[in-house]
Ligand code: O2Y
């Protein structure tokens with residue numbers, strides 16, 4: 359079947375092949391030839407488009423089925439042995455019951471297809487912080503995306519040896535082919551109810567069925583690097599987080615590494631690749647989505663980016679919002695669900711150029727600006743090797759990781775939350791992480807619009823275990839080292855609006871001004887005033903030189919509105935009820951102390 363000395367891996371591959379019944383099995387070596395041949399298979403079958411090689415060398419476009427365009431949160435399950443160990447009752451199914459259901463779906467699901475076995479490493483191969491997984495998938499699209507997003511192939515298998523630990527990741531698009539049947543452009547299970555993104559945390563195992571898209575199918579990313587790794591991290595005393603990692607160098611050459619957790623639509627990738635708006639400072643990228651942090655021998659937290667690529671949202675990405683992402687995707691990029699221009703290039707809403715007179719939209723139909731439809735799906739993506747980003751920090755693949763000085767937590771809030779707020783200590787920082795979130799802008803129930811969706815550490819869709827226990831784990835991390843060695847936690851908000859409903863802060867590259875204050879605080883020169891909610895910059899502490907912003911606007915950005923905060927406290931109390939008995943008492947105490955300081 360496959361040649362490996364790893365008995366457990368061999369047995370698992372044989373078991374899966376016997377269940378899924380593929381026509382053949384291919385063990386991925388991770389070579390460039392293999393990558394090219396996967397792409398060619400799909401282009402030859404009419405399932406993908408090679409873009410204009412002069413404009414976008416090495417680039418391809420794929421269009422997914424309209425029903426398969428994003429992560430399916432309502433079909434994502436955590437099958438822990440005990441229901442209380444799951445993040446919430448609605449995502450829990452008893453593991454044996456779920457396996458029995460899914461085995462019926464998997465039975466024969468790869469007929470007419472090749473079963474690919476993809477050994478992959480999350481993190482630099484051999485790093486003490488890295489972990490190995492093996493994904494079995496019947497999708498060549500998954501193979502070439504995994505090649506970009508992780509490190510795959512023979513070297514990983516060699517590192518695994520004959521008895522190394524690995525996470526079992528099984529994926530099928532859920533569309534077997536009868537003899538002679540032509541494949542569809544984007545095979546997937548026809549109905550949402552047939553899709554399953556299942557996690558078995560105790561067994562360190564993932565079973566995904568029915569979707570070929572993004573986080574549902576590229577199992578190294580959200581399923582492994584967040585949901586399963588979070589359980590490993592809890593058991594082993596480290597952190598697996600939904601965070602960017604950036605490197606900031608000040609004019610004297612001093613370097614700081616900063617992690618940041620933001621819910622979607624907060625410009626996380628833009629911040630990770632930010633171009634500072636004033637001279638002398640430099641921002642470089644270590645990672646844009648996930649950070650694994652472990653204690654080093656010196657008692658500090660060291661982070662690696664477990665990924666090797668970016669799976670970024672295309673719409674809204676432009677030379678204004680993220681010039682470094684635009685430069686990254688000039689070549690060797692897989693585009694999914696973007697518009698195809700008549701000269702073989704890509705286009706999407708918010709790309710910063712005028713809409714072409716005609717293109718082929720993400721569903722493969724003719725499109726003109728008068729169509730009244732989106733040319734690119736709102737969740738259209740680019741997959742690109744991180745190494746192509748012109749501002750990757752040299753140490754982004756350092757197996758030792760980078761020492762973290764600060765952690766940002768934030769959300770999209772029109773009011774109440776100031777531009778930046780420094781936590782008073784670790785527990786207060788964890789409290790800030792637990793209350794972060796964004797206002798709901800679209801909702802099935804209109805009453806929800808404007809309400810805050812609390813998204814602790816931006817992990818709401820990615821918890822692998824009980825969310826109260828997760829926050830308790832954060833608190834316990836704070837006890838593992840000297841307080842002075844822990845990163846400082848900052849609550850940021852780029853999205854505060856004025857009475858005219860306009861954003862007060864310009865955002866994008868100007869966010870570097872806030873980063874500057876943060877590192878000044880860390881080095882002891884930044885000025886701050888203690889308020890009931892935390893330490894805020896003094897009126898003159900944020901460098902606004904060369905920026906067209908009034909003192910009144912700055913005052914509004916840094917205002918602590920006690921009335922608004924008391925409403926916030928009531929809303930947090932309500933949210934904390936959802937934790938039940940698992941709410942850490944330290945966080946209840948933080949909330950009580952905040953209320954006291956406000957009144
Ligand atoms: O829709 C998907 O499948 C991808 S979701 C995603 C991709 C890259 C980075 N972050 C996310 C996310 O949902 O947080």
Ligand code: MN
Nearest residue numbers: 600622647648
């Ligand atoms: Mn993400």
